Amino acid sequence: MSGPISGRRPYMRPMQGWWRRNTFYLEYMIHEATAVFVAAYALVLLVGLVRLSQGQAAWDAWLQVLRSPVSIVFHVIILVAISYHTWTWFNIMPRTLPPILLKGKRLSAAAITRSGLAAAVIVSLILFGLVWDLWA
């Protein structure tokens, strides 16, 4: 095989709207779309870091923007999307991890998902506790 045959274009299967054809595909695209919200939140934080480096006035202006109704609604949407990411991430994890052996027996998919979700809850509570403890 050496190079394409001139004048021929390979057939490409049309891909328009395949993901709307059944609920499994639809769910797949929805959990993939959570990445857009992860990126949006990362951008919010990055802008915050840059504003922090510019001094108190810049930081306070950024905080003021966070208090606007538009920002609150925006963050509620991001919260829903990223929570859904957490849920799907640990539901998919049994299929992305190599088999885990525990006392010679393979750890079940349900056990992996449960452990992951439990870890997320515990880490979230610790995070909230630290913020509460340090500055509340």
Add this chain to the structure above:
Amino acid sequence: MGMKINMQRSNAPVFWLLFGAGGMLSALVGPMLVFITGIAVPLGLLLHTDTLSYQHVLVFAHSRLGAVFLFAVVTLFFWHAGHRILHSLHDLGMHTAITAKLFCYGVPLIATLATVYALLSIGYF
């Protein structure tokens, strides 16, 4: 003729690793972080509105743990999202590989540099 042997290492595992690390970190801390910075503190819900005051956040960003946390969260979230969006574009049938790749990995790269720059300006690293 002879067979052309491609000795170039694939860079795919690096992006996949960044995707995985960012996906795991955002799954673990993402929801609570969004709730704290975007909802609870701005509204004074459960937490004081001055929780994220300039002094508090500056002390946090100056600490080693704080700086590492901020760096990891911002950059890994970007790398996770970029990699996932790139693959979704492919799934949607957009085969303009180079443009999509430049965008999906270029934005995280620029964001990483900006994060380092900001943390340096704040006075850590």
